[in-house]
Amino acid sequence: MALKVQPPISVHQCLFGYKDGHRLLASSIGLPGGLISLLLVLSDFAPGLSFSDVDAYWTGLPLPGAKYYALMRTWPAPEMPRPGCVWTHVLLIAYADIPRFIDLGVLAKVVRRPGMMENFDSYCQPLRLNLALWEDARFTDQLRPIATDEILHVIRALYSSSRPVVLLSSPGALDEAIFAAWSQQWPRLRRTFTFRTAVSLNDSANLGVQFDLCVALGQEVSPKKTASLVEAEAWEIISFEDLRCRQLTAFRRFLWRYGSDIRKGRRCFRLLAEVYLATRAASVSADQLTHIIEEVVRALPSPDEARLLKEDLISCGDNQYSLLPPSDPLGILEFFVSHPEEVALPALPTEALTALDGLWLSRSDEILSILNLSLERQSSLSEDLLSRIARLIDSDVFLKETAQRPRLRRQLLRAKPQLLDSEKIAGLPPAEISSLVEFIPEDELSLASRIIQRLLVVSDSLLATKVFDRFSEVTIRLMVNTVERLGEGFRLAVGEAWIKVLADKKYEFLCGGFIQSASSTTALAVFADILGYDSPEVLDMGPLPWAAGLHNARDDVRGQSRQVFLVFILMISIVRPRKGCEPMLERSFESVHRDIGKSALPHVAYDILGRCVPEISWWLQWDMCLRLRTAVVNAYIKGELDLQSFRRLTSDQHIFSQLVDLANGTKRGQRFIKQLAARPVSGKR
Numbered sequence: 003m004a005l006k007v008q009p010p011i012s013v014h015q016c017l018f019g020y021k022d023g024h025r026l027l028a029s030s031i032g033l034p035g036g037l038i039s040l041l042l043v044l045s046d047f048a049p050g051l052s053f054s055d056v057d058a059y060w061t062g063l064p065l066p067g068a069k070y071y072a073l074m075r076t077w078p079a080p081e082m083p084r085p086g087c088v089w090t091h092v093l094l095i096a097y098a099d100i101p102r103f104i105d106l107g108v109l110a111k112v113v114r115r116p117g118m119m120e121n122f123d124s125y126c127q128p129l130r131l132n133l134a135l136w137e138d139a140r141f142t143d144q145l146r147p148i149a150t151d152e153i154l155h156v157i158r159a160l161y162s163s164s165r166p167v168v169l170l171s172s173p174g175a176l177d178e179a180i181f182a183a184w185s186q187q188w189p190r191l192r193r194t195f196t197f198r199t200a201v202s203l204n205d206s207a208n209l210g211v212q213f214d215l216c217v218a219l220g221q222e223v224s225p226k227k228t229a230s231l232v233e234a235e236a237w238e239i240i241s242f243e244d245l246r247c248r249q250l251t252a253f254r255r256f257l258w259r260y261g262s263d264i265r266k267g268r269r270c271f272r273l274l275a276e277v278y279l280a281t282r283a284a285s286v287s288a289d290q291l292t293h294i295i296e297e298v299v300r301a302l303p304s305p306d307e308a309r310l311l312k313e314d315l316i317s318c319g320d321n322q323y324s325l326l327p328p329s330d331p332l333g334i335l336e337f338f339v340s341h342p343e344e345v346a347l348p349a350l351p352t353e354a355l356t357a358l359d360g361l362w363l364s365r366s367d368e369i370l371s372i373l374n375l376s377l378e379r380q381s382s383l384s385e386d387l388l389s390r391i392a393r394l395i396d397s398d399v400f401l402k403e404t405a406q407r408p409r410l411r412r413q414l415l416r417a418k419p420q421l422l423d424s425e426k427i428a429g430l431p432p433a434e435i436s437s438l439v440e441f442i443p444e445d446e447l448s449l450a451s452r453i454i455q456r457l458l459v460v461s462d463s464l465l466a467t468k469v470f471d472r473f474s475e476v477t478i479r480l481m482v483n484t485v486e487r488l489g490e491g492f493r494l495a496v497g498e499a500w501i502k503v504l505a506d507k508k509y510e511f512l513c514g515g516f517i518q519s520a521s522s523t524t525a526l527a528v529f530a531d532i533l534g535y536d537s538p539e540v541l542d543m544g545p546l547p548w549a550a551g552l553h554n555a556r557d558d559v560r561g562q563s564r565q566v567f568l569v570f571i572l573m574i575s576i577v578r579p580r581k582g583c584e585p586m587l588e589r590s591f592e593s594v595h596r597d598i599g600k601s602a603l604p605h606v607a608y609d610i611l612g613r614c615v616p617e618i619s620w621w622l623q624w625d626m627c628l629r630l631r632t633a634v635v636n637a638y639i640k641g642e643l644d645l646q647s648f649r650r651l652t653s654d655q656h657i658f659s660q661l662v663d664l665a666n667g668t669k670r671g672q673r674f675i676k677q678l679a680a681r682p683v684s685g686k687r
Contacts (some may be wrong), residue, residue: 010130011102013109014094015069017116017125018045019079020087028125031094037068044211045074045090050202053078053086055219056173058115059200062184063211064193070094071193075113082118089115093129100135100191101258105248107146107181145246150231152179159239160215161271168216173200175218182245186254188261191268214268237275253278255323261309264302273301277311281326288333291315295337299346311350318353331357333366339376339383355386362394370395370403374410384413392418401426415441422453432462439469447476453462455480461497470503475509484518485528505532508539518550523559526551527567535570535610536577545574545583552586562604568594569607573614576633579641587643591634592652598626631657635664645678 014031021027024046027039033041044061052075061074065183072092079087087239091113103109112129116122117453155382156179159167169176177199184195196213231239244253254345256278257271257551278284280294294314302308314324334354338344358369373391376384392414395403399578400421415421419441435457442450448472457469458480470477484496504511511533526548533540547569559567572590575583597603603611608626616630616636622628638648652658662678665671 008102008133010132011099012096013099013129013131015125015129016041016092016094017122018042018088018090018092019116020082020084020378024087025279028122029294030126030128033068037065040065041072041074041092044072044075045092047076047078047086047088048201049199049220049576050204051200053080056200059173059198059217060110060177060180061198061329063196063213064097067096068094071097071100073109073113075110075115077115091115091125097193100192102238103185104133104183104250106192107178107248108133110177110181117687146248147180148179148246150242152176153242154231154234155247156180156183156215157238157245161241161268164266164269165429166212166216168201168203168218170203171433173219179245180215180217186241186257187267187271188258190264191261191271194267213672217464236279237272240279241271241275247350252301252325259323259325260308260314263306263310264308264458266307267303270301270308273297274311283327285327286329286333288330288336291329291333292337292340295347299344303346305346305348312346313348314409316347316354317351318357320351320353332361332365332372335387336372336375338370339379339381339387342379342381350383355390358390358394362391366395366399366403370407370410374407377409377413388413392421395421397421398426399422400424401430411438415454419446420449421441423449425454425456427458428456430658432460432465435460436462436465436468439472442472444472451476451480458484458496458500461499463499464501466499466503470507474507475514478504478507478511478514478516481564482520482525482529485525486521488522488524488528501532505534508533508537509543512539512543512547517547518554520551520555522556523552523567524563526555527559527563527570530567530570536573536613542575544578544580545571545586546580548574549583549586554587555556565594565597565602565604566607566610569603569611572630572634573610576637577614579637579643579687581641581643584643584644587634587637588650591630592654592657595630595652595657596625598630631661632664635661635671639665639668639674645674645681648674648678 014029016029016031016033017027018024018041019027023044026033026042044063048059056078058075060075061076062072064071072094074090074092076088076090079089093109093113095109108131112131112262113203149511152175155169155171156176159169160183180199184192184197187195195215196211197215198213201216201218205299229240234242240253244251253275257274260274260277261267261270264274277294277298280290286294295312298308298311298315302312314321315325315327315329316337317324318329318331318334331354334350338347338350338354362369369391373384373387375381376387395414395418396421400411400414401424404414415438422438422442427438430438439453439457442453444450454469454473454477459464477500481496481500511529517526517529520529530540530548552571568590571586572594575586575590594603594607597607598611611626611630615626615633617623618625618629618632634651637643648661649658651661665675
């Protein structure tokens with residue numbers, strides 16, 4: 003594709019000189035009277051100078067009202083009849099054309115001292131500059147022939163202070179360096195740059211115009227201090243190296259882009275140079291970015307100043323026109339979180355937040371640190387960060403990652419209680435777990451169930467009590483399910499503290515239908531143990547729930563547990579006999595009676611039985627078998643239990659005869675036996 007040819011630049015011009023006084027002799031443009039008056043003063047010979055001091059000098063200043071920049075070249079005119087006359091050729095460059103010059107030194111080549119006999123008509127036409135001819139490769143590839151000390155003097159004078167600067171130098175020695183520095187500036191700074199290359203040292207402060215830079219001449223010029231790159235700062239070195247170049251460099255592109263919306267031009271040149279140097283890498287780290295942004299904001303606190311630079315600094319490298327390397331999104335986030343009151347920056351780009359998705363796996367700890375900091379600083383970003391990180395973080399790593407960040411842990415749990423659903427929760431200190439279960443929503447029963455199941459192995463009274471208070475039904479059901487698995491060969495994975503708390507909630511357990519729905523006698527035996535066997539609550543509830551459970555349960559309880567369980571169901575039936583409890587009496591009586599006779603009954607079972615069988619004559623009190631038979635007979639008689647069930651109590655005729663004899667010992671018992679005799683036998687057990 004062919005390159006677009008740039009049209010020539012029209013540069014208006016004026017000529018000032020002597021004609022019955024110093025005046026405007028020719029102009030290619032009509033100028034208002036006020037502007038002519040200003041140029042008339044500035045085009046005259048500088049106060050305090052003499053023709054012997056200088057052959058020519060430059061003056062540059064903007065004309066804001068006309069939107070032109072005036073570049074003047076003044077020569078002594080000793081050939082004129084009046085002493086002190088000068089020629090001044092003024093170039094008027096439109097503001098809009100200032101950026102088109104790569105090297106403003108081109109202008110120095112088109113100024114012209116008029117001849118004495120000239121009619122000045124050529125100064126009445128604008129100059130047409132074809133920059134393509136002036137700035138060809140043969141010219142721009144050359145380095146400017148400027149001494150190092152001259153360049154450094156100009157750079158330091160211009161950019162180390164925002165105040166007007168006066169340099170001491172010999173005539174014309176710094177002209178090339180000043181034009182080079184002017185060319186290096188971005189367009190806005192170019193338009194406002196004011197300079198004069200020859201003033202009297204004594205009159206340098208009384209020029210009528212406040213120049214940014216003046217070169218003072220005098221009879222006794224101070225010796226120029228040698229400026230060396232060895233002592234130069236980094237920003238001075240990069241400026242020096244670029245200033246010698248005639249072509250458009252990366253540094254100059256940087257200055258032009260980011261200086262475009264900076265009003266404090268000279269004050270910020272050094273800042274831009276330092277930002278350029280700090281960003282010459284593939285990416286900018288979080289610490290570097292923080293330092294750069296702090297420096298930029300300190301120098302340019304207004305939101306509208308250097309907005310382009312600020313936007314590119316925090317853009318995460320997504321701006322195709324940016325001249326900055328990609329910034330670390332976490333560095334950007336950290337800065338915004340650390341400086342919640344900062345108003346000098348544009349709004350945080352959404353890319354800084356969306357980048358968290360891709361960075362989470364590799365940098366989760368840094369991200370959590372930033373979130374923790376945002377909560378501490380009460381940053382406005384906290385809610386956005388919380389919701390996004392809560393979505394990203396996995397419950398398996400949540401507890402580990404937030405171990406040293408208690409506030410962050412609580413905030414994340416408020417945003418996502420599901421993070422507690424982790425196998426690792428049981429490994430935390432019980433006190434800490436107790437504080438965390440408060441975040442489980444009461445309506446999230448499925449979540450509560452999964453978490454509590456993992457906590458049952460943690461034997462801590464405070465924890466168990468807190469969980470029971472909030473999720474009583476769920477907790478009991480989980481404990482029941484755990485107990486139910488005992489019959490399948492699993493061990494009881496429930497901490498003692500949970501069992502104790504459940505024992506304090508006997509009525510809630512007894513009324514919950516858990517006994518009736520038990521799947522095994524092993525589970526029923528454990529329930530009876532937890533509830534305290536002959537506790538008042540168990541006795542008040544009576545035998546029927548146990549009878550229903552026994553009817554549906556798989557009979558798998560074995561060993562000593564079976565002996566204790568049989569004593570329990572026997573005990574509750576004889577203490578609270580009800581129609582329907584007969585199967586429990588039938589299942590337990592003969593076995594318990596036999597164990598007593600063999601002295602094989604466990605101590606705990608013997609104690610339970612001893613508390614429920616009746617007292618008899620003191621000389622027979624030792625006979626626990628007799629006391630048991632008596633209790634069973636009384637239960638059948640008082641409870642008006644099933645007659646056929648009485649027959650099925652034992653297959654041992656001798657024991658059965660003893661039971662009948664005991665029943666015949668009372669009138670009610672005699673009636674019971676008569677009814678039993680009148681009924682046909684329906685079958686043995």
